Amino acid sequence: MILPKHILPSFISEHIADSQFQPAGVDVTLKKILKFASHGQIDFDNSQRKISDVIEIPFEEEWATIPAGSYKVVFNEYVRIPQDAAAVCFPRSSLLRSGITLECAVWDPGYEGRSEALLVVSNPHGAKLKKNAKIGQLVFVRLSEAAKDSYQGIYKGENK
Secondary structure, eight states: OBOOTTTGGGGBOSOOOGGGEETTEEEEEEEEEEEEOSOOBOOSSSTTOBOOOEEEEOOBTTEEEEOSEEEEEEESOOEEOOTTEEEEEEEOHHHHTTTEEEEOOOBOTTOEEOOEEEEEEOOTTOEEEETTOEEEEEEEEEOSSOOSSOOOSTTTTBTO
């Protein structure tokens, strides 16, 4: 079951504008854009995991102009996922209509943090994004029962 907007304020610990609440989710906004500066390394048990190094792309007069490519973005909103829910994030349709998409992983029960996502600019003309722009919609789903285990990975509490 997708959770309706009147339940969502308890999952977000930052001040959220009323205009961010949608009937079936909450809009997440752009805090930072990061350019990849090295390769990543992924293995089975994370014993040899290495996350790609990044360089922050500055906003000039609140705007960032970026060429086609892949970027890491950080959201403004600090989220806390309860034990009986999970969340998924989708790109806002205006991104898609501009040749841009947002790729996100599942947000597990017990996760909390200011999450990150992959922004992919496919438009050969690039993109121009304003700081704090609404770029994704976070949708919360109720689990059939509360999870017995809580997310305990290295990203818990990230980007405080």
